[in-house]
Amino acid sequence: MTHDHDLPLRPTPAQTVAALAPPAGRTGGDLVVETLRGLGATTVFGLPGQHALALFDALRRSQLSYVGLRVENNAGFAADGYGRVTGEAAPLFLSTGPGALTSLPALQEAAAASAPVLAISSQVPAAGLGGGRHGHLHELRDQQASFRDVVKSVHLARTQSQIPSAIAAAWESALSAPHGPVWIEIPQDVLEAETQIPVVLAPDATPHDLPPRPELTAVAAHLLSTATRPVIVAGGGVVRSDASKKLKQLAERLNAPVVTTFGGKGAFPWHHPLSLQSWLEDRHMTDFLEEADVLLVVGSGLGELSSNYGTFAPRGRIIQIDADLGKLESNHPALGIHADARPALTALLETIEEDRPDEGAAAAVREVLGRIRARIDAQGLDAEQQLLASIREALPAASPSFWDMTILTYWAWSAFDPARPNTMHSAQGAGGLGYAFPAALGAAVADPDTPVLAVSGDGGAMYSIAELATARQHGLPVTWLIVDDGGYGILRAYMSETYEDTTGTDLARPDFAALAESFGVPGVRTTPETLAADLAAALKAPGPSVVVLPAVLKMFAPTHLSGDRSD
Structure with missing residues (x-):
């Protein structure tokens, strides 16, 4: 039988005429922006460089909006933030060599x-490719090799005719589960040369679905239906696949408690009777998870943080659902289901038709959270908890927040209520500094009518300080809370616990409020007592703002060692 999709695609007469007489003055750079526009992109992040100028010149002739940042790493973080809040691929324009790296x-x-970040980089002219040094500025012997171990896929366009297909393939890869960054590389002369290739129409770049195997979900459904103490661990994959409602339906059908990982914050309602919240670094929680006879892990690899630094030793059966094949069954034996979270949870809901009886799950949740609360309260850390409460009070429920690697963020991973799915984001995936503010700028570009919060320490803030100019230039509604403790606070704590003294963790820093004012960005110093009011006022005001909180914070006592409960 012949299906419609087997028939050759025939151009219309108008398309044929347009193809035979393409507009003059177009270059390879135009092919890039035409392809992006045809794929549905609306915004490009980046920073120009000598080899990539044809890309930026083509932007001038396109309908794409451009947001330029001051450092390429920050441009990448901005694209990341845009991609997380929208679920769309975020194009990132980079130049050769140092800019790309x-x-x-x-x-x-x-x-x-x-x-899903779509990084498009220039390369030295095509004649200079091939391994040896040819004297080109910014030249690397094998630029793509620097990215192969980092990004999801690498795509090369060595001629103009290859550009549309390379970008379409990269787009499809970035948005197929699991989402991720992709790399596209195009030589300078290919970007700059005038082209006779027709205007690019909408390419086909439909992301691949990743459904579960039905025989595996049948086994998983049986295990969960017959379990005595089922528990669910919900990771970032639930948020990325927009499966929070499916997760809630399944948890209620199973009467199964749910703990969200730090990357999965917001995947399950914080105050739901079955919510274990996110206290994964507490031994009480680890013990509770170990006692489950069936543990359903959705969208998490049970990595270092989610397993309480590798101390989690499950005694029951694990069912693990993950779109990333590399994470599946990588840390614990499991019934591994290679699938995106949403179709997998849908399949379980269709198979598990009857509600499990309530066998005290909600009471068990209250008990374990009560034990954790008593332990935290005994440590005299009211100030840190009050800061999180003040932030939650000031931040509108619909506003996204972005958190750098700082002590307050470590608290927030466990103790902050994200209010809604896909609203709390941090750099705990790779753990680098400088993420929060530029990523928040990307989110503000996606929705300029909703205020966004960024949280950094003073050490991390210095990585991104140049982007105050970006925020001011584009009038982006991002409030940047900088907790100033005079150094790398979390590293200072680690060194104090492990070594005789600290080295390299105390820092000279500027007057952040005055520095913000020099960029034309309102800046204010606050106190723990006035934080909620000052943050609320800053978030309500149009455009960017900076709120500086001088404070030395403490972490709650580590509890990853068996028997060490500090209570």
């Missing part, structure tokens, strides 16, 4: 967090 930490974070 500076984006590597951002692309590593995007890969770890499954953020």
Whole structure:
């Protein structure tokens, strides 16, 4: 039988005429922006460089909006933030050599967090490719090799005719589960040369679905239906696949408690009777998970943080659903189901038709959370908890927040209520500094009518300080909370616990409020007592703002050692 999709695609007469007489003055750069536009892109992030100028010249003739940042790594973080909040591929324009390499930490974070970033880089002229040095500025012997171990896929266009297909293939890869960053490389002369190739129409780049195997979901459904103590661990894959409602339906049908990983914050309602929240670094929680006879892990690899630094030793059966084949059954034996979270949870809901009886799950949740609360309260850390409460009070429920690697973020991973799915994002995937503010700028570009919060320490803030100019230039509604403790606070704590003294963790820093004002960005110093009011006012005001909180914070006592409960 012949199907419609087997028939050759025939151009219309108008398309034929347009193809035979393409507009004059177009270059390879135009082919790039035409392809992006045809795929549905609306915004490009990046930073120009000598070899990539044809890309930026083509932007001038396109309908794409351009947001330029001051450092390539920050441009990558901005694209990451845009991709996380929209679920769309975020184009990132980079130049050859140093410009491209500076984006590597951002692309590593995007890969770890499954953020769909479409990095498009220039390369030295095609005649200079091939392994040896040819004297070109910014030349690398094998530029793509620097990215192969970081991004999801690499795509090359060595001629103009290859550009549309390379970008379409990369787009499809970035948006197929698991989402992730991709790399496209085009030589300078290919971008600059005038082209006779027709205007690019909408390419076919439909992402691949990743459904579960039905025989595996049948076994999983049986195990969950007959379990005595089922528990669910919900990771970032649930958020990325927009499966939070499916997760809630399944948890209620099974009467199964749910703990969200730090990357899965918001995947399950924080105050739901079955919510274990996110206290994964607490031994009480680890013990509770170990006692489950069936543990359903959705969208998480049970990595270092989710397994309480590798101390989690499950005694029951694990069912693991993950779109990333590399994470599946990588840390614990499991019934591994290679699938995106949404279709997998849908399949389980269709198979498990009857509700499991309530066998005290909600009471068990209250008990374990009560034990954790008593332990935390005994440590005299009211100030840190009050800061999180003040942030939650000031931040509108619909507003996304982006958190750098700082002590307050470590608290937030466990103790902050994200209010809604896909609203709390941090750099815990790769753990690099400088993520919060530029990523928040990317989110603000996606929705300029909703205020966004970024949280950094003073050490991490210095990585991104140049982007105050970006925020001011584009009038982006991002409030940047900088907790100033005079150094790398979490590293200072680690060194104090492990070594005789600290080295390299105390830092000279500027007056952040005054520095913000020099960029034309309102800046204010606050106190723990006035934080909620100052943050609320800043978030309500149009455009960017900076709120500086001088404070030395403490972490709650580590509890990853068996028997060490500090209570």
